[in-house]
Amino acid sequence: MALWGGRFSTGPDEAFKQFNDSLPFDYQLAEQDIIGSVAWAGALKQVNVLNQQEYDDLVAALNKLLDEVKANPQAVAVAGHEDIHSYVESALIDKVGDLAKKLHTGRSRNDQVATDFRLWCRDTAEHILEAIAELKGEFIALAERELGTILPGYTHLQRAQPVLFSHWCMAYVEMLERDESRLTDAKNRMNYCPLGSGALAGTAYPIDRQILAEGLGFTGATRNSLDAVSDRDFVVELLSCASISMIHLSRMAEDLIFYNSGEAGFIELSDGVTSGSSLMPQKKNPDALELIRGKTGRVFGAFSAMMMTLKALPLAYNKDMQEDKEGLFDAMPTWLACIHMAQACIKGIKVNAERTLAAAKGGHSNATELADYLVAKGIPFREGHHIVGTLVQMAIAQGNNLEDLSLEQFKSVHSIFESDVYPVLEIDACIKARQALGGSSLEQVTSAIKYAKKNSK
Ligand code: ARG
Secondary structure: OOOOHHHOOOOOOHHHHHHHOOHHHHHHHHHHHHHHHHHHHHHHHHOOOOOHHHHHHHHHHHHHHHHHHHHOHHHHHOOOOOOHHHHHHHHHHHHHHHHHHHOOOOOOHHHHHHHHHHHHHHHHHHHHHHHHHHHHHHHHHHHHHOOOOEEEEEEOOEEEEEEEHHHHHHHHHHHHHHHHHHHHHHHHHHOEEOOOOOOOOOOOOOOOHHHHHHHOOOOEEOOOHHHHHHOOHHHHHHHHHHHHHHHHHHHHHHHHHHHOOOOOOOEEOOHHHOEOOOOOOOOOEOHHHHHHHHHHHHHHHHHHHHHHHHOOOOOOOOHHHHHHHHHHHHHHHHHHHHHHHHHHHHHOOEEOHHHHHHHHHOOOOOHHHHHHHHHHOOOOHHHHHHHHHHHHHHHHHHOOOHHHOOHHHHHHHOOOOOOOHHHHHOHHHHHHOOOOOOOOOHHHHHHHHHHHHHHOO
């Protein structure tokens, strides 16, 4: 039964009904719709629309319905009603008859759906925050396991300067911390309750909306009814948090796909997150990471779709806004699955420290150290840069590293070089030199790990 048949002489066309119905996807709001209805029944009791007995009967029936929808959510999806609000009302009529018809007094589906959806978003944000914290913990554990392992650091995908492998791990911990902080902000901002805003103008019953809001775990009630029923910023913000975080996961995936390649051979992914080729028996493909990278586009697609849907919508509610759900219902579980999968990948990584060290020693990635050596001897950096460039050319011509040049060769470019140049060129010296805050020295990385551990408690 539709919630609005009285004004119409015929029912909707079948094609329109299918086009218009949201139950096939908003059934996912069943729990929130029922919890919101229990709270609304309380508000109606407060203004004497329901007496104590009616309230008790309605709440008992709603709680029973809650158990039923939890036990079989899929059955709700195919029940054929227009939306989750129609479904709940009709299921309630089946249980308590005409009494159920009082529940929609002073309420609109507009403030109802806005409330349900915020509740759903808040719960989902909490799950995701837990998952991010676990993924952070996994990166920290890897950083501790590999403390001391040296990795070539890249810019332009050219070997640039050696870094600690743990420094790489902790870079992603930083990104994840920002993801957490962004999501927490979004969650706090969305945590205001639209219920009691009516269709657009506010409800005509003297309901204490603050108490209603707090009963549902909200910080408070929304302050403007027009805005409350038409605001979907919280959806945009969540999708934006998701998109930014997916970009981080995608960059991590890309780094690891490269590290895992035959050419780099820096890490080996576990069998549990890789798959084989149907044709080439030797293959072990990084599918989990490729899918994380691939799904990033899908999540961002939902974000941009939501932005386009909202653009130029007049106040207040418009049916366009029903398009807010499918994208988010797809993007949030996708994000969550990617965080879990990233964790599984990180957990099973085996690092080949010999390969990473050998690669870090190649590519003349100690050239900056050599320039700094000259600076310490009083040569201006720009001049030192040029001198070292000449030495790099010399080493390349010889097919060697800088540390393999003889002292005579060094001196042939500049007389200031002495045998004290060799210790400077050692890879450990390159790492050790990065002592300033945020650098890749063992001390800095160790304190970054300590800070992250303290922060995540
Ligand atoms: N299914 C609708 C949605 O998700 C519920 C609100 C309907 N409101 C209305 N005025 N038709 O947006």
